[in-house]
Amino acid sequence: MIELDDVSIRYGRHEVISPMSLRIESGEFFTLLGPSGCGKTTILRAIAGFVPVASGRITVDGTDVTDFPAEKRNVGMVFQNYALFPHMTVTENVAFGLRVARRSGKEISRAVDAVLEATGIKQHAGKKPAELSGGQQQRVAVARSLVMGTQVLLFDEPLSNLDAKVREDMRHEIKRLQRDMGFTAVFVTHDQEEALSMSSRLLVINAGHAEQVGTARELYESPATPFVCQFVGAANEIGRNVARVLGLGAGKRHFIRPEHVTLAAAGDADSMQATVTDVDYLGSMTRLFLEVLGEPLQCLVLSGAAVRNLNIGQDVNLNLVCERILSFNEPP
Numbered sequence: 001m002i003e004l005d006d007v008s009i010r011y012g013r014h015e016v017i018s019p020m021s022l023r024i025e026s027g028e029f030f031t032l033l034g035p036s037g038c039g040k041t042t043i044l045r046a047i048a049g050f051v052p053v054a055s056g057r058i059t060v061d062g063t064d065v066t067d068f069p070a071e072k073r074n075v076g077m078v079f080q081n082y083a084l085f086p087h088m089t090v091t092e093n094v095a096f097g098l099r100v101a102r103r104s105g106k107e108i109s110r111a112v113d114a115v116l117e118a119t120g121i122k123q124h125a126g127k128k129p130a131e132l133s134g135g136q137q138q139r140v141a142v143a144r145s146l147v148m149g150t151q152v153l154l155f156d157e158p159l160s161n162l163d164a165k166v167r168e169d170m171r172h173e174i175k176r177l178q179r180d181m182g183f184t185a186v187f188v189t190h191d192q193e194e195a196l197s198m199s200s201r202l203l204v205i206n207a208g209h210a211e212q213v214g215t216a217r218e219l220y221e222s223p224a225t226p227f228v229c230q231f232v233g234a235a236n237e238i239g240r241n242v243a244r245v246l247g248l249g250a251g252k253r254h255f256i257r258p259e260h261v262t263l264a265a266a267g268d269a270d271s272m273q274a275t276v277t278d279v280d281y282l283g284s285m286t287r288l289f290l291e292v293l294g295e296p297l298q299c300l301v302l303s304g305a306a307v308r309n310l311n312i313g314q315d316v317n318l319n320l321v322c323e324r325i326l327s328f329n330e331p332p
C-alpha cells in the first residue's frame with residue numbers, strides 16, 4: 001500500500017503539485033491520468049525517491065519513506081525505453097541488481113531463475129534485448145525489479161512511443177503480468193483510453209491538482225468536475241440556446257456525451273432540428289458534427305442505415321438523453 005498524505009512538491013519556488021492525499025492499495029493497478037505537464041512524472045519520481053517533497057509524508061506498506069533514499073524504498077521504476085543493458089543477456093540484465101548488491105552466486109541464480117520462470121521469459125534467457133519483442137523487453141524490465149523483492153512498480157508512459165496495434169497488445173501484456181505477479185502498479189499516461197482500459201482506479205490530475213479518484217466507470221459516468229467530464233471521454237458542453245429549450249438551470253454548466261445525442265424520427269414532436277456540418281466515418285461508429293440553434297453539438301452513432309446517406313448541409317432530428325446530462329454548479 002502506498003499513501004500520500006498532504007504531499008506537495010516544488011521545483012525551486014514553483015509549486016508543481018498542490019497538497020494531495022492518496023491511498024493506493026496493494027495489488028492495485030492505479031493510474032495517474034492528466035494532460036502533459038500536469039505533474040504525473042513528478043508524483044512518480046517523488047514516490048520513487050528521486051524528487052523530495054516540500055510538505056507531507058509518503059508511506060509504503062506502513063513505513064514512512066519520505067526521507068529514505070531511492071534505493072531503500074523498495075519501489076521499482078519501469079521506463080519508457082525499458083533501460084535494459086543492450087550488451088547483456090536477459091539473465092545478466094535481471095541479475096544485475098543482485099550482483100551490485102553483492103549477493104552470492106548461488107542465491108542470484110536461484111532468484112533469477114525463479115523470476116524468469118514466473119514472468120514467462122525463461123526460454124529467452126540467453127538472448128540480448130535487441131533479439132526480443134517489445135512485450136518481452138517489458139517483461140525483462142519488470143523481472144529486473146521483481147527479482148529485487150520489489151512489490152511496487154512505477155510505469156511512466158511506457159507505451160507512448162508505440163504504434164496503435166502494438167500499444168493495445170502491450171496494454172494486455174502489462175495487465176496480465178500485473179495480475180499474474182500480483183505487484184502494485186502505479187501507471188502514468190495522458191491517454192484516457194489507455195487509462196480507462198487498464199486501471200482498477202485512476203486519479204485525474206489537472207495542473208498539479210487532484211481532480212477526482214475513482215474507477216473508470218465512476219469517472220466517466222459521474223465526473224466530479226467539468227475538467228474530468230471533458231478529459232475522460234468526449235463531452236459536448238451544451239450551449240445557452242439548447243439549454244434554454246431543454247429547461248436546464250441557468251448559472252450552471254451542462255454537458256452531454258456524444259453517444260447520448262441520438263437521431264430521432266422525422267415526426268418526433270420532442271426532437272430538435274439540427275443541420276449536419278460534418279460527418280466522420282470511423283468504421284463501426286460515425287461521428288456527426290451538428291448545428292442546433294446556432295450551437296455546435298457532436299453525436300456518435302453506430303454506422304448503420306440511419307447515417308449511411310447523411311450529407312453535409314442536410315437537416316436531421318435529434319434527441320438528447322436528458323437523464324444523461326451532466327450538470328455542474330459553476331457559471332458558464
Ligand SMILES: Nc1ncnc2c1ncn2[C@@H]1O[C@H](COP(=O)(O)OP(=O)(O)O)[C@@H](O)[C@H]1O
Nearest residue numbers: 011012016034035036037038039040041042043
Ligand atoms: N526538473 C524540473 N525543474 C523545474 N520544473 C520542472 C522539472 N521537471 C518538471 N518540471 C515542471 O513541472 C511540471 C510538471 O511536470 P511533469 O511532472 O513532468 O508533468 P507530466 O509528467 O504530467 O507531463 C511542468 O510544468 C514541468 O515544466
Ligand SMILES: [Mg+2]
Nearest residue numbers: 037040041042
Ligand atoms: Mg511525464
